[in-house]
Amino acid sequence: MTKTIGIPRAMYFYEFYPVWEAYFKSLGFEILLSPKTNKDILNAGILACVDEACLPVKIFHGHVVFLKDKVDYIFIPRIIGLHKREYNCPKHLGLSDMIKSSIDGLPEIIDPIINLRNKNGVKIAVKDMKNELKLNYSQKELYKNAIREQEKYKKNLLKTDISLKKDEKSSNLLILGHPYNVYDEFINMNILEKLKDEDLNLFFAEDIPEKDYREYSSQFIKRIFWTQGRKLIGSSYYLIDNELIDGIMYLSAFGCGLDSMLVYLVEKKCIEKNIPMIVLTLDEQTGEAGFVTRIDAFLDMMEWRKKDENNLSTFR
Numbered sequence: 001m002t003k004t005i006g007i008p009r010a011m012y013f014y015e016f017y018p019v020w021e022a023y024f025k026s027l028g029f030e031i032l033l034s035p036k037t038n039k040d041i042l043n044a045g046i047l048a049c050v051d052e053a054c055l056p057v058k059i060f061h062g063h064v065v066f067l068k069d070k071v072d073y074i075f076i077p078r079i080i081g082l083h084k085r086e087y088n089c090p091k092h093l094g095l096s097d098m099i100k101s102s103i104d105g106l107p108e109i110i111d112p113i114i115n116l117r118n119k120n121g122v123k124i125a126v127k128d129m130k131n132e133l134k135l136n137y138s139q140k141e142l143y144k145n146a147i148r149e150q151e152k153y154k155k156n157l158l159k160t161d162i163s164l165k166k167d168e169k170s171s172n173l174l175i176l177g178h179p180y181n182v183y184d185e186f187i188n189m190n191i192l193e194k195l196k197d198e199d200l201n202l203f204f205a206e207d208i209p210e211k212d213y214r215e216y217s218s219q220f221i222k223r224i225f226w227t228q229g230r231k232l233i234g235s236s237y238y239l240i241d242n243e244l245i246d247g248i249m250y251l252s253a254f255g256c257g258l259d260s261m262l263v264y265l266v267e268k269k270c271i272e273k274n275i276p277m278i279v280l281t282l283d284e285q286t287g288e289a290g291f292v293t294r295i296d297a298f299l300d301m302m303e304w305r306k307k308d309e310n311n312l313s314t315f316r
């Protein structure tokens, strides 16, 4: 009988779903994806999770609650690191432990260790999956095929030439934040849809080639060792230094430890280069009206500065 594996539509889903989908399908699993985040999922997550967690972790709990009685397994990889000398946020590392200790009645949790800091990382992850899923055959080839799907997906995200997006009339705005804050419409109150009606060219960290954001995030005395941190800092510094953007909108989840440092570094660069920046903090209490007012005021200020008043303060 075909087994069903549940994948929560949260956290790393926004970056790695193509590889997971290709991999589990090639193993013959049926996949059940939780729906887009909604009020019920948020409320279930708040009830299940510890109060101190950041909003994306609470939402992840809600997606697991949705899936738990409908599937044979739930996939919650323990992603320790994706590059040499780099780590992920500790909450990603311990996510499956948090879930197991907070939610009762779970199906089997598949939580292989993915640690690509180690040169045998892929081999170990594949072996871990084999043991956890009790497979009696090697799935190395399947995994390699799945990685190819992921590479295709990443390439499609890159724009051919971002400098083509810059024109004199419209303003260029960088939307910065962890992918689950930028692409989960519920968490950010559908901000991308709201911005679609404005005369703006939108940029994302995913638009910047990896070699460029890595180079631009390597200018600190102490190496940034979070993979996401390197991407967010590197892409914003790249766009600022190449004079490709007129403003930055940073979407930060309440309670995010990494962002307390990353927001500071982006803000410092913006002050230095006189680039307007707004930080929108997302939490379960955020009201849409206040959010929209702040966005409108920021966009107006960006517009005035672009037209003829670049003496206007970008901050405070």
Ligand code: SF4
Pocket (backbone or CB within 6 Å): 054, 055, 056, 057, 089, 090, 091, 092, 178, 253, 255, 256, 257, 258, 259
């Ligand atoms: S990076 Fe921030 S938002 Fe993401 S899991 Fe860690 S603390 Fe939460």
